[in-house]
Amino acid sequence: MDHQAEKELSTIYRSNEDPDIYMTIDSLVTLAIKGFATCPDDSLKTGDYCASRKISGYDACECIRNTFPSPEYYELYLRLRNYYLQNVGRTLLAKIAGEVIGENNE
Numbered sequence: 734m735d736h737q738a739e740k741e742l743s744t745i746y747r748s749n750e751d752p753d754i755y756m757t758i759d760s761l762v763t764l765a766i767k768g769f770a771t772c773p774d775d776s777l778k779t780g781d782y783c784a785s786r787k788i789s790g791y792d793a794c795e796c797i798r799n800t801f802p803s804p805e806y807y808e809l810y811l812r813l814r815n816y817y818l819q820n821v822g823r824t825l826l827a828k829i830a831g832e833v834i835g836e837n838n839e
């Protein structure tokens with residue numbers, strides 16, 4: 734991996750304020766429900782290693798850049814995902830489980 738080129742790409746990404754670059758609400762919502770998996774953590778055991786992340790950091794590595802058009806979208810995704818997991822997902826699953834089990838003990 735070209736260290737310098739990677740640095741430049743992440744710098745451009747971080748400062749991107751081009752209003753023409755956007756992501757639809759639909760794809761954001763879909764990702765927030767499915768969950769977006771970044772590259773796995775570096776591990777000697779599994780051989781996983783992300784050179785891009787090592788140079789650019791967790792918030793601007795190649796996998797993130799390929800999915801989210803700008804850091805704002807990535808931040809929004811994290812908020813939506815968190816909200817979904819804490820509230821929407823939990824509430825829905827509890828409702829379904831309650832319907833199957835037939836009682837309301839939480």
Ligand SMILES: [Zn+2]
Nearest residue numbers: 772783794796
């Ligand atoms: Zn990566």
